Amino acid sequence: xxxxxxxxxxxxxxxxxxxxxxxxxxxxxxxxxxxxxxxxxxxxxxxxxxxxxxxxxxxxxxxxxxxxxxxxxxxxxxxxxxxxxxxxxxxxxxxxxxxxxxxxxxxxxxxxxxxxxxxxxxxxxxxxxxxxxxxxxxxxxxxxxxxxxxxxxxxxxxxxxxxxxxxxxxxxxxxxxxxxxxxxxxxxxxxxxxxxxxxxxxxxxxxxxxxxxxxxxxxxxxxxxxxxxxxxxxxxxxxxxxxxxxxxxxxxxxxxxxxxxxxxxxxxxxxxxxxxxxxxxxxxxxxxxxxxxxxxxxxxxxxxxxxxxxxxxxxxxxxxxxxxxxxxxxxxxxxxxxxxxxxxxx
Amino acid sequence: xxxxxxxxxxxxxxxxxxxxxxxxxxxxxxxxxxxxxxxxxxxxxxxxxxxxxxxxxxxxxxxxxxxxxxxxxxxxxxxxxxxxxxxxxxxxxxxxxxxxxxxxxxxxxxxxxxxxxxxxxxxxxxxxxxxxxxxxxxxxxxxxxxxxxxxxxxxxxxxxxxxxxxxxxxxxxxxxxxxxxxxxxxxxxxxxxxxxxxxxxxxxxxxxxxxxxxxxxxxxxxxxxxxxxxxxxxxxxxxxxxxxxxxxxxxxxxxxxxxxxxxxxxxxxxxxxxxxxxxxxxxxxxxxxxxxxxxxxxxxxxxxxxxxxxxxxxxx
Numbered sequence: 001x002x003x004x005x006x007x008x009x010x011x012x013x014x015x016x017x018x019x020x021x022x023x024x025x026x027x028x029x030x031x032x033x034x035x036x037x038x039x040x041x042x043x044x045x046x047x048x049x050x051x052x053x054x055x056x057x058x059x060x061x062x063x064x065x066x067x068x069x070x071x072x073x074x075x076x077x078x079x080x081x082x083x084x085x086x087x088x089x090x091x092x093x094x095x096x097x098x099x100x101x102x103x104x105x106x107x108x109x110x111x112x113x114x115x116x117x118x119x120x121x122x123x124x125x126x127x128x129x130x131x132x133x134x135x136x137x138x139x140x141x142x143x144x145x146x147x148x149x150x151x152x153x154x155x156x157x158x159x160x161x162x163x164x165x166x167x168x169x170x171x172x173x174x175x176x177x178x179x180x181x182x183x184x185x186x187x188x189x190x191x192x193x194x195x196x197x198x199x200x201x202x203x204x205x206x207x208x209x210x211x212x213x214x215x216x217x218x219x220x221x222x223x224x225x226x227x228x229x230x231x232x233x234x235x236x237x238x239x240x241x242x243x244x245x246x247x248x249x250x251x252x253x254x255x256x257x258x259x260x261x262x263x264x265x266x267x268x269x270x271x272x273x274x275x276x277x278x279x280x281x282x283x284x285x286x287x288x289x290x291x292x293x294x295x296x297x298x299x300x301x302x303x304x305x306x307x308x309x310x311x312x313x314x315x316x317x318x319x320x321x322x323x324x325x326x327x328x329x330x331x332x333x334x335x336x337x338x339x340x341x342x343x344x345x346x
Numbered sequence: 347x348x349x350x351x352x353x354x355x356x357x358x359x360x361x362x363x364x365x366x367x368x369x370x371x372x373x374x375x376x377x378x379x380x381x382x383x384x385x386x387x388x389x390x391x392x393x394x395x396x397x398x399x400x401x402x403x404x405x406x407x408x409x410x411x412x413x414x415x416x417x418x419x420x421x422x423x424x425x426x427x428x429x430x431x432x433x434x435x436x437x438x439x440x441x442x443x444x445x446x447x448x449x450x451x452x453x454x455x456x457x458x459x460x461x462x463x464x465x466x467x468x469x470x471x472x473x474x475x476x477x478x479x480x481x482x483x484x485x486x487x488x489x490x491x492x493x494x495x496x497x498x499x500x501x502x503x504x505x506x507x508x509x510x511x512x513x514x515x516x517x518x519x520x521x522x523x524x525x526x527x528x529x530x531x532x533x534x535x536x537x538x539x540x541x542x543x544x545x546x547x548x549x550x551x552x553x554x555x556x557x558x559x560x561x562x563x564x565x566x567x568x569x570x571x572x573x574x575x576x577x578x579x580x581x582x583x584x585x586x587x588x589x590x591x592x593x594x595x596x597x598x599x600x601x602x603x604x605x606x607x608x609x610x611x612x613x614x615x616x617x618x619x620x621x622x623x624x625x626x627x628x629x630x631x632x633x634x635x636x637x638x639x640x641x642x643x644x645x646x647x648x649x650x651x652x653x654x655x656x657x658x659x660x661x662x
Contacts, residue, residue: 011483018487023496026503160385160644164637166588168595169611169629172618180619277489284494288592302495303596306502318495325490 005334012326019322024069027311028062054079056104056312057092069101069315070094100316105308110316114298118320120197121297125286127213128220136225137268140232144267145259147237155229162226167285171219171292178215195294216293220285224278231274236267269339276332280325372572379649386645389638396635400449403442410435410443411603419621429623431613437624441631444605448587448632451521451606455586456579458525463532464575468563470533471540482537485530493527497589500526501598520599524589531578539571573650580643584636591632607632 053059057068057078073090093099100110143152179194193199198209239245240263248258287299294300298317305313380386403410414434422429428437470481500523543549544567552562587607593599594608602609607628614624 015483015487015490018484019491022487023499026499160637160640161633164584164633164640166591166595166611166629166632166636168592169625169632172611172615172625172629176618176622176625180622280490280492281494284492287494288595291596303498306498306598309502309506314499318492318499321492321495322490325492329490 001337004337008330008333012330016319016323016326020070020319021066023315023318023322024066025062027315028058028065056101068092068094071096072099095316095319101312103305103310103313105305105310105313110312113301113313114316114320117296117298117301120295121283121286121290121299124213124216124220124289124295124297125282128217128224128286129282131217131221132224132228135221136228137232139225140229141236141259141264141267143229144233144236144240152233155233159226159230162222163230165222167219167223168288168292170222171215171288174215174219175292195292197295216289216295219292220282220289223285224282227278228271232267232271235270236263239263239267242266266340269336272332272335272339276325276328279328280321283321283325376573376646376649380645383641383645383648385641386649389641389645392634393638393642396445396631396638397449400442400445403439403446406436406439406442408436408439410440410605419617421621422623428627429621431624432617432621437610437627440605440610441607441628444607444610444628445631445635447517447600447604447606448590448608449635450517451524451590451600452583452587454518454521455525455528455590456583458521459529459532459582460575460579462525463529464536464568464571466529467533467536467538468540468568471537472544472559472563472567474541474544478537481533485533488527489530491527494589494592496527497523497593498596498598501593505598517600520590520593521586524586524593528582528586528589531582532575535574535578536571539574540567543567543570577643577647577650580639580646584639584643587632587639588636 050059057065057073060068068090069092072092072094074093076090077086078088078090079086092101098111100114102108103110103113106113139155143149143155146152175194178192179190182191183189184191192215193212194215196212198204198212202208245258245263248262249255253262283299286297287303289295290297290300291303302314302317304310305317408414412435414430417426417430417434418432420426420430420434426436426438428441431437431440466481466485470478470485501520504519504523540563549562549566552566557566590599590606591608591611594606595612597609597612599608600606602613610628611625614621614628617624
């Protein structure tokens with residue numbers, strides 16, 4: 001098991017390198033480079049554009065830029081004032097040592113910009129995923145056990161609808177209904193807030209935070225509830241026709257025991273893998289949620305950076321998300337090997 | 347071989363047809379099973395209607411782009427069934443023209459994923475070994491990219507380049523961008539089939555008769571992948587339409603004044619509370635299209651793979 005984990009970790013490293021090279025090349029090989037917007041603007045003097053280029057290290061060849069981005073340039077001399085002589089020591093430390101550079105837009109360190117927002121996103125995603133699990137798992141199991149019942153058929157229809165609803169449209173409709181149309185009968189204010197993590201004028205109140213969660217979580221959860229309940233239903237159906245379930249039944253075990261002790265455990269194993277594969281999409285979905293509900297998270301930051309062409313920030317977010325995805329895939333594989341003894345480690 | 351099996355549906359026992367019938371071509375067999383799937387038939391009819399109205403869009407008395415300010419922001423009425431937008435343009439007409447764009451993008455993405463995914467999967471599965479390893483690592487890397495984020499990045503880059511072709515984020519650009527991040531399912535599906543079939547006797551036989559690798563891959567094994575590919579491509583079309591709508595909604599897809607379902611919704615945001623029809627109808631079009639496609643995909647899956655259905659109802 002230890003060797004299996006080590007081998008998978010070693011495989012993850014070249015993959016992450018490959019991804020980082022591709023993304024870096026995309027950003028930097030685009031005609032005009034990351035500062036295309038600047039250098040084409042008539043308000044920026046050519047000398048200033050050249051200085052900006054030097055400051056961000058964009059005057060170097062792209063492969064050199066990649067190396068600097070990766071491991072920094074504090075071990076080599078750089079030409080800071082543009083006189084053609086490399087005299088001072090570089091100041092970048094490279095992403096491997098936690099230096100993601102400076103944002104083009106705010107000139108602040110990228111990591112500082114990301115930090116708090118990543119937590120806000122994780123907070124929103126965790127609540128959403130807990131809600132998804134609480135609804136999807138029982139619904140999927142019950143509709144498999146009662147296959148072709150009224151409940152099962154309604155769930156199947158609803159889950160087809162849930163998977164076909166565009167997330168951003170659902171968000172608009174939720175705002176329309178719960179913010180614009182429905183009023184709180186006591187205060188005649190909108191029933192639910194349409195944005196933000198909490199009210200700005202009042203102090204901390206749990207109810208206030210919860211109210212701000214309802215619509216974003218609903219928007220984020222619907223599609224995933226639909227998808228996971230369907231997935232669990234078919235996984236459960238696959239397992240229910242295995243020989244060992246028949247054995248359990250024929251030795252006279254109560255149906256409840258057969259379902260929950262024998263079948264369910266094996267039906268949820270594939271969920272581990274599928275969940276890891278879904279993580280990037282769950283993350284992407286949160287971008288729509290954060291935008292519609294002005295949630296100060298990393299998805300909204302990414303969108304704003306894309307609009308402003310803040311490439312260091314974009315690169316950092318992409319690499320962090322890709323890294324987290326690969327890590328999740330790795331943990332899923334390890335969990336899978338642990339949960340299912342049939343998986344061989346070698 | 348199974349000749350008949352019975353399927354319990356509610357309380358009545360329905361006769362389930364044999365997976366194999368003599369002298370029946372694959373397409374007849376699939377069609378016969380597809381017809382039995384009520385959702386798939388309803389989906390096909392709905393999608394057919396959507397495609398037809400979208401094709402007939404020029405019959406509309408209104409122009410999708412020219413503004414008509416006196417008639418701005420009219421609620422739905424007989425003259426304008428979906429209402430009008432902030433420039434007085436008929437929303438139904440714009441939805442239909444937007445449908446042309448969205449469906450075209452969906453179709454093109456499917457073609458692109460086939461062109462990229464099938465050869466990669468075929469080569470990886472057929473040759474195996476190191477080639478397979480390299481190609482599959484690339485596929486894995488592409489799968490772990492956060493696709494929406496990369497889509498945004500790609501269109502943001504392409505939008506500001508001076509390349510004559512990509513300049514305005516036209517339909518083909520968006521399709522290329524989405525397609526370049528969606529071929530992995532096809533590659534994996536095709537690889538799996540090639541991996542299982544390359545050791546079979548008919549491949550060895552073709553090899554002995556001197557067929558080239560290319561011929562074996564294209565002529566002998568490829569036809570066996572058609573079923574899964576059709577199913578995956580149908581579902582891919584739905585994803586692609588959703589992704590295009592999302593990108594355009596964010597302002598990184600098709601650019602106005604060309605309507606697409608996504609940028610119609612984007613435009614509706616600021617008018618949401620006072621003029622909700624602007625948001626309701628384009629979203630409804632996306633929803634109906636995708637749910638139809640998904641039902642068709644589901645029906646096709648059952649039609650191509652009766653074994654799975656039989657297994658689930660416990661008959662195999």
